[in-house]
Amino acid sequence: MFENSQESRTNLSELGEFGLIDHLTKNFSPRLKSTIKAIGDDAAVLDFENEQTLISTDLLVEGVHFDLSYTPLKHLGYKAVMVNLSDIYAMNGTATQITVSIAVSNRFPVEALEELYSGIHLASKIYNVDVVGGDTTSSTSGLFISVTALGVAEKDEVVYREGANPNDLLVLTGDLGAAYMGLQVLEREKEVFKANPNAQPDLDQYTYLIERQLKPEARKDIPPLLKKLEVKPTSMIDISDGLSSEIIHLCKSSKVGANLFEEKIPLDPAVISVCEEFQLDSTTIALSGGEDYELLFTISQNDYDKIKGNPHLTVIGHMTEEKEGMHLITRAAQKLPLIARGWNSMGNKED
Amino acid sequence: MFENSQESRTNLSELGEFGLIDHLTKNFSPRLKSTIKAIGDDAAVLDFENEQTLISTDLLVEGVHFDLSYTPLKHLGYKAVMVNLSDIYAMNGTATQITVSIAVSNRFPVEALEELYSGIHLASKIYNVDVVGGDTTSSTSGLFISVTALGVAEKDEVVYREGANPNDLLVLTGDLGAAYMGLQVLEREKEVFKANPNAQPDLDQYTYLIERQLKPEARKDIPPLLKKLEVKPTSMIDISDGLSSEIIHLCKSSKVGANLFEEKIPLDPAVISVCEEFQLDSTTIALSGGEDYELLFTISQNDYDKIKGNPHLTVIGHMTEEKEGMHLITRAAQKLPLIARGWNSMGNKED
Numbered sequence: 006m007f008e009n010s011q012e013s014r015t016n017l018s019e020l021g022e023f024g025l026i027d028h029l030t031k032n033f034s035p036r037l038k039s040t041i042k043a044i045g046d047d048a049a050v051l052d053f054e055n056e057q058t059l060i061s062t063d064l065l066v067e068g069v070h071f072d073l074s075y076t077p078l079k080h081l082g083y084k085a086v087m088v089n090l091s092d093i094y095a096m097n098g099t100a101t102q103i104t105v106s107i108a109v110s111n112r113f114p115v116e117a118l119e120e121l122y123s124g125i126h127l128a129s130k131i132y133n134v135d136v137v138g139g140d141t142t143s144s145t146s147g148l149f150i151s152v153t154a155l156g157v158a159e160k161d162e163v164v165y166r167e168g169a170n171p172n173d174l175l176v177l178t179g180d181l182g183a184a185y186m187g188l189q190v191l192e193r194e195k196e197v198f199k200a201n202p203n204a205q206p207d208l209d210q211y212t213y214l215i216e217r218q219l220k221p222e223a224r225k226d227i228p229p230l231l232k233k234l235e236v237k238p239t240s241m242i243d244i245s246d247g248l249s250s251e252i253i254h255l256c257k258s259s260k261v262g263a264n265l266f267e268e269k270i271p272l273d274p275a276v277i278s279v280c281e282e283f284q285l286d287s288t289t290i291a292l293s294g295g296e297d298y299e300l301l302f303t304i305s306q307n308d309y310d311k312i313k314g315n316p317h318l319t320v321i322g323h324m325t326e327e328k329e330g331m332h333l334i335t336r337a338a339q340k341l342p343l344i345a346r347g348w349n350s351m352g353n354k355e356d
Numbered sequence: 357m358f359e360n361s362q363e364s365r366t367n368l369s370e371l372g373e374f375g376l377i378d379h380l381t382k383n384f385s386p387r388l389k390s391t392i393k394a395i396g397d398d399a400a401v402l403d404f405e406n407e408q409t410l411i412s413t414d415l416l417v418e419g420v421h422f423d424l425s426y427t428p429l430k431h432l433g434y435k436a437v438m439v440n441l442s443d444i445y446a447m448n449g450t451a452t453q454i455t456v457s458i459a460v461s462n463r464f465p466v467e468a469l470e471e472l473y474s475g476i477h478l479a480s481k482i483y484n485v486d487v488v489g490g491d492t493t494s495s496t497s498g499l500f501i502s503v504t505a506l507g508v509a510e511k512d513e514v515v516y517r518e519g520a521n522p523n524d525l526l527v528l529t530g531d532l533g534a535a536y537m538g539l540q541v542l543e544r545e546k547e548v549f550k551a552n553p554n555a556q557p558d559l560d561q562y563t564y565l566i567e568r569q570l571k572p573e574a575r576k577d578i579p580p581l582l583k584k585l586e587v588k589p590t591s592m593i594d595i596s597d598g599l600s601s602e603i604i605h606l607c608k609s610s611k612v613g614a615n616l617f618e619e620k621i622p623l624d625p626a627v628i629s630v631c632e633e634f635q636l637d638s639t640t641i642a643l644s645g646g647e648d649y650e651l652l653f654t655i656s657q658n659d660y661d662k663i664k665g666n667p668h669l670t671v672i673g674h675m676t677e678e679k680e681g682m683h684l685i686t687r688a689a690q691k692l693p694l695i696a697r698g699w700n701s702m703g704n705k706e707d
Contacts (some may be wrong), residue, residue, distance in 0.1 A: 041408065045609070046517050047446035047594055048412035048507065057392065058409060061399035062489055062504060064457040068496040095398035106415040106502055138413055140502075145419040149495070151457055151502035153413060156399065166397050243398055258396070 015115040017143070026141045028115070029122045035135040039101055039157070042137075049137035051102060051155070057163060059156035061092035067147040075191045078117055080219045082124025085150045088245070090132055091223040091298040093156035095243035097164040098228065102137045103129065106151040108144035121150075132225055162228075162237070164302070169240035169259035173303040175322040176238075176312065178224050180271040181248055182287060185294025186279045187211065187218030213275045221298045227317070234311045238302035247293040250345035251301050252322075253331060259303075262325035265343065267335045269321040292333070292343075366466040368494070377492045379466070380473045386486040390452055390508070393488075400488035402453060402506070408514060410507035412443035418498040426542045429468055431570045433475025436501045439596070441483055442574040442649040444507035446594035448515040449579065453488045454480065457502040459495035472501075483576055513579075513588070515653070520591040520610035524654040526673040527589075527663065529575050531622040532599055533638060536645025537630045538562065538569030564626045572649045578668070585662045589653035598644040601696035602652050603673075604682060610654075613676035616694065618686045620672040643684070643694075 017025060026044075035043040042050040065071060065085050073081075086103060093100040105125055109118065129136050134154070190211045197204050208215060224243075231238065240259050242251050248270070256263050270291045280287040303324055304312065312318045322334075331343040368376060377395075386394040393401040416422060416436050424432075437454060444451040456476055460469065480487050485505070541562045548555050559566060575594075582589065591610050593602050599621070607614050621642045631638040654675055655663065663669045673685075682694040 041514075042516065047443040047592075048410040048449070048505075050447065050509075050514055050516075051409040051411065052511070053404065053409060054406070058402040058404060058506075059399040060402065060453070060455060060489060060504075060506065062455045062457055062491055062502070064459055064491045064493050064500070064502060066459050066493055066495050066500075069459075069494050092398040096401065098399070102411070104411060104413045104504060106413055108415055108417050108420075108500060138411060140413055140415045142415050142417055143420050144417050144498075144500070146497050147495075149415070149417075149459060149500050149502075151413070151415055151491075151500075153411075153455060153504040154399075155409075155411065158401075160403070163392075163401055165393065165401075241398075 013116055017109070017111055017113070017115060019115070025115070025118070026139065029118055029141070030136065032126060033129070033136045035137065036133070037101055037135050040135040040137055043135055044138055049102070051137070053157050056157035057160050059093050059096050059098045059158060060153065061089055062151065062153040063088050065150045067149070072195070073148070075195055076219060078120035079124035079127070081150070082121040083128045083220055085152050086125055086128035086132070087221050087223045087298060089152045089154035090134065090225065091243040091245065093154050094224050094228055095241050095300055096156070096158060097162055097231065097238065097241060098156035098158035100132060100134050100154055100156040100225070102135045102155040104138040104153045105136060106140040108142045108149040110144050110146050110148070113148065132223070164238045164241040166240050166242050166255055166258035169255055169261050169303040169324050170305070171261055171324050171326045172306055173239050173324040174306060174309060174320050175252070175263060175265065175324060176302050176304055177271065177299060177319050177321050178227055178317050179297070179299040180273045180276070181244070181291035181297050181299065182276040182280070182294050183214045183217035183273055184221060184296035185290055186276055186283070187214035187216070189283055190214055190279065191218065211275070211279065213273060214279060218296065221296065223298050224300050227300050230317065234315070236304055236308045236311050238304055241300060241302035244297045244299045244301055245295060247295040248301070249292040249343050252343060253345050255301065255303065256324070256331050259324070260327050262327050262329040263322055263331045263343070264325060265322040265333050267333055269319060271319045364467055368460070368462055368464070368466060370466070376466070376469070377490065380469055380492070381487065383477060384480070384487045386488065387484070388452055388486050391486040391488060394486055395489055400453070402488070404508050407508035408511050410444050410447050410449045410509060411504065412440055413502065413504040414439050416501045418500070423546070424499070426546055427570060429471035430475035430478070432501070433472040434479045434571055436503050437476055437479035437483070438572050438574045438649060440503045440505035441485065441576065442594045442596065444505050445575050445579055446592050446651055447507070447509060448513055448582065448589065448592060449507035449509035451483060451485050451505055451507040451576070453486045453506040455489040455504045456487060457491040459493045459500040461495050461497050461499070464499065483574070515589045515592040517591050517593050517606055517609035520606055520612050520654040520675050521656070522612055522675050522677045523657055524590050524675045525657055525660060525671050526603070526614060526616065526675060527653050527655055528622065528650060528670050528672050529578055529668050530648070530650040531624045531627070532595070532642035532648050532650065533627040533631070533645050534565045534568035534624055535572060535647035536641055537627055537634070538565035538567070539647070540634055541565055541630065542569065562626070562630065564624060565630060569647065572647065574649050575651050578651050581668065585666070587655055587659045587662050589655055592651060592653035595648045595650045595652055596646060598646040599652070600643040600694050603694060604696050606652065606654065607675070607682050610675070611678050613678050613680040614673055614682045614694070615676060616673040616684050618684055620670060622670045
């Protein structure tokens with residue numbers, strides 16, 4: 006269905022020893038003042054002057070984090086960058102540089118890697134980050150993408166997971182559940198395609214969901230928005246594993262409890278309708294779906310007026326004393342304990 | 357033969373979602389003043405004050421870069437760190453932090469990863485770097501280790517590949533060829549072991565070679581030594597792919613030529629004797645063997661007296677005008693063009 010197909014096919018070995026990475030990165034020219042030396046030496050050289058440095062890394066594995074039967078390689082390159090930038094924005098920072106390492110089996114022609122790198126290049130342009138290094142190697146099977154992102158923030162601007170206080174408001178950017186439901190649609194279409202390769206899927210009504218899954222955008226806009234609104238969150242985290250587990254992370258790091266109000270959780274109408282179609286509970290999807298790359302943060306109640314009515318931000322609950330625990334308050338006013346069911350491939354300490 | 361064997365065997369899944377990385381990094385406490393926040397948030401936070409930041413990354417793949425039938429996992433963890441630190445030292449910098457991501461198939465029990473991380477931990481202690489982040493995920497097959505190293509240097513201390521001038525002296529740390537010959541010994545013993553699992557190999561005479569292959573040390577001592585000697589190299593690179601290709605890198609980056617004198621190439625007696633045993637030419641091994649993690653640099657002739665007689669440093673040649681090309685001057689005074697035959701898995705832009 007969306008199988009990556011390339012008309013021409015150049016074997017990786019044809020580019021020779023140092024040819025591949027030169028070839029793939031030839032259009033990557035650094036733009037930032039902080040990038041003193043990018044690709045081309047033993048290490049990249051950066052100058053952040055007086056700002057603090059942020060660093061985060063993620064490893065994406067074929068067959069675990071992505072399925073190339075419905076993931077275009079260009080989108081995959083773009084997403085690999087987003088996953089990492091999201092962690093920098095979750096510290097209230099500005100992303101500045103990335104390194105990209107890939108291990109790839111020889112079933113991939115050079116043209117496939119060009120596609121992958123075109124997505125990385127596009128992301129680096131749109132998000133204004135320089136690609137300053139990386140490594141390209143062969144793998145015995147499959148594709149592995151390891152991205153490390155660097156960012157900067159003034160010392161007193163960095164927001165950790167651990168600063169939330171009881172009575173702080175719990176605020177979410179954007180809406181939840183779309184990326185997970187996009188994945189469900191893609192998985193269903195894959196099965197349909199397997200049964201009947203001539204089927205012509207009509208995916209128009211799922212466009213938003215599929216885009217959120219295949220080409221997510223990180224919330225680059227939120228740190229400057231918060232600065233403009235003169236709000237410094239007391240704690241912040243990105244939502245990669247579903248709302249539940251991220252609230253639990255914030256609470257545990259900050260030693261507080263939380264009440265989350267089901268009726269406040271922002272859902273796109275497309276999520277509600279596809280959840281009905283799949284007979285899934287949309288709240289469960291928002292709580293545990295993951296891959297939304299939105300930001301979750303807490304603010305002092307005194308700052309409420311500054312964010313009130315902002316279309317990017319929704320107050321979904323508030324923090325409590327630690328001993329009160331972490332709860333979902335349902336539409337029927339039931340109080341249910343929050344449970345981490347976020348998707349996670351074995352454990353990731355950094356997002 | 358050296359098969360990694362663990363008495364107990366805990367499945368990765370038993371540690372649960374976030375348990376594994378917590379478990380593996382529980383002894384990793386940051387020691388450096390520049391590490392503001394290590395593991396435990398969306399990103400690590402570092403403060404390099406006025407120094408420039410260096411970053412380098414390498415990806416090691418089972419079956420491509422290492423063979424677990426003769427590589428103890430603790431050594432592998434140690435080596436994965438060395439490979440990256442070497443790139444920081446090659447910029448004349450001080451290594452400060454690393455991130456470590458691994459993808460691992462479920463054939464590895466938790467105890468195997470503990471071994472791997474014990475090597476990473478040991479390296480971080482001895483080399484005084486903090487482990488500040490990482491990612492742990494499953495792979496469909498094999499073990500992948502992606503390490504990113506950060507370092508710092510004063511702006512006017514950073515040494516690039518591109519500053520060599522004609523008539524500069526070409527200087528090498530340590531000796532060459534041992535890591536490659538260690539690999540040959542290990543590969544031979546693996547074949548012997550396959551043919552006769554009861555054979556008791558006597559590897560005593562190969563200790564130095566095997567150690568250089570399995571547990572290399574990066575040249576942390578060289579940047580401070582150069583500072584003490586009041587020598588700032590005009591260019592520098594680390595030797596990961598063999599002397600030839602690294603000289604070619606320096607020459608191309610600096611737009612100069614070079615004459616390398618065969619008789620000056622430092623070889624350990626163990627390399628010479630094992631080359632005789634394997635009927636290999638020891639100069640060829642030094643030129644193309646790779647994995648020695650020594651540093652190669654150029655200095656002005658005016659600095660010769662400062663390094664003369666230092667047991668860590670050997671002058672092996674000099675730079676020339678670019679148009680004169682790059683040559684090996686043999687013991688028989690023949691002038692042969694230098695050719696890059698360094699081992700490389702497809703291309704690596706950063707080392």
